[in-house]
Amino acid sequence: MEQNQKIIIIGGGVAAKEAAIAARKQDPSASIIILAKEQYLPYYRPFLTEYLTNDLNEKRFFLADKNFYHQHKINVYLNDPVVSIIPEQKKVITQSHHFFIYDRLILAMGSYNFIPFPHVLEKKGVFSIKTLDEAKEVKRFTNIAQKAIIIGGGLLGLEAAWALKRKGLDVTIVEQVDRILPLQLDATCSIYVEKMIISKGIHLQLGTSVQKILGESRVSGVKLSNGNILPCDLLLFSIGVRSNTTLVKNIGIDTHHGILVNEKMETSIPTIYAAGDVCEFQEKVTGTWPPALLQGKVAGTNAAGGMMLYTPPISSTMISAFETKIFSIGDIRQNNTDNEYQHLSFKDSKKNIYRQLYFLNDQLAGGILIGDIHYSTKLIKGLQTKISIHDAKILFDM
Ligand SMILES: Cc1cc2nc3c(=O)[nH]c(=O)nc-3n(C[C@H](O)[C@H](O)[C@H](O)COP(=O)(O)OP(=O)(O)OC[C@H]3O[C@@H](n4cnc5c(N)ncnc54)[C@H](O)[C@@H]3O)c2cc1C
Structure with a gap:
């Protein structure tokens, strides 16, 4: 070299x-x-959303x-x-x-960040967070805004919704798919989390998309494909x-x-x-x-002349919002037919704890933890060693 x-x-x-x-x-x-x-x-x-409600600790x-x-x-x-x-x-x-x-x-x-409407970020009150400077702008704006609409019910959309809610705004999440976190949760867990979100006073508009952004120089609301017109003075795009x-x-x-x-x-x-x-x-x-x-x-x-090969890490997501934590990893029956999978579930409604594990051919393929995510390390290890349903029952107290 x-x-x-x-x-x-x-x-x-x-x-x-x-x-x-x-x-x-x-x-x-x-x-x-x-x-x-x-x-x-x-x-x-990833700290940018948390920054909306917290100070910036430069060391971290x-x-x-x-x-x-x-x-x-x-x-x-x-x-x-x-x-x-x-x-x-x-x-x-x-x-x-x-x-x-x-x-x-x-x-x-x-x-x-993908924004389907050209030049819409030029309207006052319309944002999308990618950089620290953009997060600073949104943070400043939350001091005067009252009604926020978040476009996108994925990971970042939900975290932003929770941050704005905690800042005292009236918040609505609009999601095109008929359930939230469609990539990270299965249908059962989505419903579970949706109830949690609604209980925190956040509104959901599911299975509908934004047709038109209202307001001339500043945003005044959105028209949805389901016909609803929702007023807002802050609009945040979070759709990938x-x-x-x-x-x-x-x-x-x-x-x-x-x-x-x-x-x-x-x-x-x-x-x-x-x-x-x-x-x-x-x-x-x-x-x-x-x-x-x-x-x-x-x-x-x-x-630099060395030799290293990339092996993709198992995809996982951690969400901290709505006074709970959600961890999702691996294959959670998103792209395949239901029949091939076996699953194990555990629910403690009083403590808002939910665990759902998926298996293919008696081998752990993926899992979702809601509320109590201290099993996440076990879950990662269990996926690496492809543990059986029998072993998972013992390991995850199910
Ligand atoms: C608000 C937010 C929350 C997130 N939360 C999570 C999370 O919880 N978990 C998770 O896994 N991921 C999360 N992500 C995604 C994660 O941050 C990204 O996947 C990661 O930052 C990608 O790193 P990167 O270095 O490839 O690109 P980036 O972090 O996007 O950095 C690219 C940099 O290149 C600069 N650049 C672009 N063009 C040029 C140019 N022409 N010349 C010079 N510089 C240029 C950009 O300005 C930018 O600073 C989040 C992202 C955001 C925005």
Whole structure:
């Protein structure tokens, strides 16, 4: 491997940070540079919803401080997005007209929140949270807003709804599917959580979508496909993400929903790697933190001359809202017919505890924990070792 190779990383999230650290471990003499669009060092993005109701604890929020990057000889350039990549010259150019030459390039530009209505974010009161600056804006606005509508009943939508409710707003969640958390819960558990949400005074509009956003310069409400008109002065979109692929549109790299990568996080252009929300591995853009972290590590290691293969972690979700916790992992009968599955359930209505485990051919395939999630470690281990129904009954007190 050549000496003093130049590794450039585009992005400023967890995938970028992990890629830089892994590259440094692999090659102590490489020049490593992170080029980031945001004005902040990489931070723990999942905290942004909690930030709506809590103060920011910088030690916990930032993935590392300035000194850390300095000690690891990682140069971070903030607030200056890359606007152009020229693979033939192995060159990238930033908005402020600085250019950088690389031997290896890692793309970690993450994703943006999908908004189906063009220019709607220009209306006062319409938001979507992806960055700390956006979360700050929403937080400021909650001091004057009274009625909020959250579009999207997934993980982030529910957490945001709970945060706004706790700030004293009247909150309605609109979900296109006829139940909440359609990706994380089975139908029984969705109903269970829906009751919990309603009991906290949050309104649900399920099986309907937004047809029109009302109000001229500021939002005044939404018209739904079921005919209902709901007034609001704060509208928050939370209906999924799309990979940030605009930057690579004309450079001849293979993309689908994201930038296509193999298990080494190599793209179709030799010397260019991709990791995190921006990439697509085995037809999937994961859009979650643990895969982004791991992919960053793999990309950084391989870009610096090492050898590491990516194995996707078992997908899991943890939600903390409505004074409860919900943990969902693995295959919970979402995409298959019911018949093949066996399941075990446990319910303690007084304590608001619910456990549901799914088995395929007498092997644990997935599970949902509501209320009491201290079984989550056992659940992860049980999935790895594919325990039987008999063993699960004992292990999970069912
Ligand atoms: C509010 C919120 C809550 C979440 N909660 C959870 C959760 O509970 N659990 C979970 O698993 N996941 C959660 N996620 C998702 C998780 O945060 C992402 O999957 C993860 O951050 C992806 O990391 P990344 O590094 O790939 O991309 P990102 O974190 O999106 O970072 C990409 C960075 O690249 C920068 N960038 C983009 N274009 C350029 C450019 N041209 N030049 C330079 N820089 C550029 C962006 O500005 C951004 O800073 C949440 C996300 C949000 C927004």
